[in-house]
Amino acid sequence: MIDPVCPRHTAILEENRVLLTLLDGPHRPFVRVIPKHKKYTAAGDKTTTFTNKIWIEQADAKAISPNEEITLMDWGNAIVREINKDKNGNVTELTGVLHLEGSFKTTKLKLTWLPDTNELVPLTLVEFRYLITKKKLENEEDIVPVANKDTKKEVGGVGDSNMRRLKRGDILQLERKGYFRCDVPFITPSKPIVLFAIPDGRQTATK
Missing domain, CATH: 2.40.240.10 (Ribosomal Protein L25; Chain P)
Structure with a gap:
């Protein structure tokens, strides 16, 4: 879509x-x-x-x-x-x-x-991962052993100058990286734009 x-x-x-x-x-x-x-x-x-x-x-x-x-x-x-x-x-x-x-x-x-110019903008790329590492839990199964303790990953980057015009909620594709939604737009060069990764269906439920 x-x-x-x-x-x-x-x-x-x-x-x-x-x-x-x-x-x-x-x-x-x-x-x-x-x-x-x-x-x-x-x-x-x-x-x-x-x-x-x-x-x-x-x-x-x-x-x-x-x-x-x-x-x-x-x-x-x-x-x-x-x-x-x-x-x-x-x-x-x-x-x-x-x-x-x-x-x-x-x-x-x-x-x-x-x-290599001073127009590049700082980025924080955020990926949210699955809360549960198992596709299906049995009725009496304890959830603690299969709870994912690593559910959020943040990576720093730099982006092209055009990203200064992004608004909160804008959807974009980063070439060779996937799809993202802008959560925090550009404010000042000292504060990164925050982009949330959008799952594209290629990930498995146990990754």
């Missing part, structure tokens, strides 16, 4: 996010206006800033091999030349070049990204 109409936005998890420097990227940032939903124009438009330094998630950075060609969603392809890691194996920095003439059909990784 919501997928065909809800706007799309981009978010990157805050923990150990990685800066990708594009050596031939635009040194002077420029902005493009693109639709919030490619198949539903009524969702409106959003602005995307293109720069020579962009953020990607740690998990995505770890999946990249040296000299691998990747697709940066809503931009085009790039080739990652150098990968720097710390002593724990976390990626600390990436260096690459654009390859916009490349085809997304040839790449294994299609990655979300955000520009």
Whole structure:
């Protein structure tokens, strides 16, 4: 019901996010206006800033091999030349070049990204989990052993600047993350937007 109409936005998890420097990227940032939903124009438009330094998630950075060609969603392809890691194996920095003439059909990784600008907004992504870890309880069964003690998970992130205009109750999709409802909209840069995850039916009752 919501997928065909809800706007799309981009978010990157805050923990150990990685800066990708594009050596031939635009040194002077420029902005493009693109639709919030490619198949539903009524969702409106959003602005995307293109720069020579962009953020990607740690998990995505770890999946990249040296000299691998990747697709940066809503931009085009790039080739990652150098990968720097710390002593724990976390990626600390990436260096690459654009390859916009490349085809997304040839790449294994299609990655979300955000520009390295001060316009990004802080986020708290909240997931509520099942209260009971068993699908069905017997009549006399004690509920305590199957009660889930970990029913709420909060993760910090950053989102695109267009999310400043979200209102409480707005439904949106975060690319590659799922569907969310805005519980606390943008107030100041020091207070995160709070988004509640919407179950999409793929979770099992015992997850």
